[in-house]
Amino acid sequence: MSVPTNLKYSKSHEWVKPEADGTVTVGITHHAQELLGDMVFVELPEIGRKLKQKEECAVAESVKAAADVYSPISGEVIAVNSPLADEPGKINEDAFSAWLFKLKPSNTSELDGLLDAAAYTELVENEEH
Incomplete structure (x- = not known):
């Protein structure tokens, strides 16, 4: 499993990329998409929504299950990857x-409380045993 070292991670399998402008980008990890299988639907938060x-x-939905996605840190949603709604399989790719x-x-x-790649x-290895 490849885990990029430039990202932070939550215990609920989201990744966080701190950006140069002070914002953060959020997605689900490779491990999470592997567990879910072929993605068929993604429901994204509304722009302007304040999250804790x-x-x-x-929500990330696959042929096997639907999984909630949790905000790894508090903040306001400033952008969503709307093309994923039409092509959720990009997450699998x-x-x-x-x-x-x-x-x-x-x-x-709150970023300091997130996990590094190691x-x-x-965490993933302990879940698999």
């Missing part, structure tokens, strides 16, 4: 480039 850390904000939404963080210290890899 760990709040349900999106490359989960780390098929972002779901972008946030303007309201509490950047800790996330360990």
